[in-house]
Amino acid sequence: VGKKRAEQLASVGINNVNDLLHYFPRQGQYINYSTKKSICELEYGTRQIFSAKIFSVQEKNSWRGKKYARIRVKDATGYAEIYFFGTQIYKARNFKVGMDVTVSGKVQQGKAAQSKIISEAMIEVDENETALPVIQPVYALSGQLTQNFLRYATKQVFDQLQANDIVEILPAFVRKEKAFLHKLEALKNIHYPENWQKLKAARQRLAFEELFII
Numbered sequence: 001v002g003k004k005r006a007e008q009l010a011s012v013g014i015n016n017v018n019d020l021l022h023y024f025p026r027q028g029q030y031i032n033y034s035t036k037k038s039i040c041e042l043e044y045g046t047r048q049i050f051s052a053k054i055f056s057v058q059e060k061n062s063w064r065g066k067k068y069a070r071i072r073v074k075d076a077t078g079y080a081e082i083y084f085f086g087t088q089i090y091k092a093r094n095f096k097v098g099m100d101v102t103v104s105g106k107v108q109q110g111k112a113a114q115s116k117i118i119s120e121a122m123i124e125v126d127e128n129e130t131a132l133p134v135i136q137p138v139y140a141l142s143g144q145l146t147q148n149f150l151r152y153a154t155k156q157v158f159d160q161l162q163a164n165d166i167v168e169i170l171p172a173f174v175r176k177e178k179a180f181l182h183k184l185e186a187l188k189n190i191h192y193p194e195n196w197q198k199l200k201a202a203r204q205r206l207a208f209e210e211l212f213i214i
Contacts, residue, residue: 005149011142017157021187023150024206025137030193031104031122034134040077042107042116049104051126052080054097059089071095071123073103080116082123091123100126124148135193154191169209180205 052073069084069092105121186205193199
């Protein structure tokens with residue numbers, strides 16, 4: 001990690017590998033790629049995920065003089081608009097026309113029949129999804145840190161770690177009695193859950209460990 005990246009990581013309290021492993025995703029914030037829909041299939045009032053191509057990125061002023069950014073995306077079935085206001089406007093500057101992106105957010109009806117408005121949105125440039133876990137974490141960010149970089153960093157660490165590299169704080173008899181996951185397996189599943197049941201098991205194991213230490 002270069003100096004600039006190190007400073008970005010330090011801004012969220014990550015100064016070493018242990019900090020990175022314990023920088024957990026936001027509570028309940030994961031992207032489940034198996035639930036992707038086309039724009040026309042999106043249902044109003046719920047948080048959903050879809051893939052699209054950017055065809056417009058603009059910064060504008062409302063009739064009241066309030067500045068905002070608007071990103072417009074489309075697929076073969078319709079188009080959607082994502083708005084950013086205030087300090088969030090800078091996020092739109094990371095995206096360019098022609099980019100393929102994955103969008104998650106709450107869906108509302110747009111002005112036209114085939115359009116949607118996405119609020120509380122998160123936009124990411126598409127990667128090679130066949131190489132990604134189906135359930136992806138969503139981390140709290142600061143400054144220039146991105147979801148893709150934090151995911152890359154955590155995956156690099158997990159690819160190299162072995163079970164004996166992690167210090168087990170819980171005694172073996174406690175883990176057996178409670179049927180807890182091994183510490184490394186719990187950490188992997190809090191970042192990249194194999195399924196929702198494994199995520200629940202990971203949370204239970206790590207929450208118990210916090211209380212055990214106290």
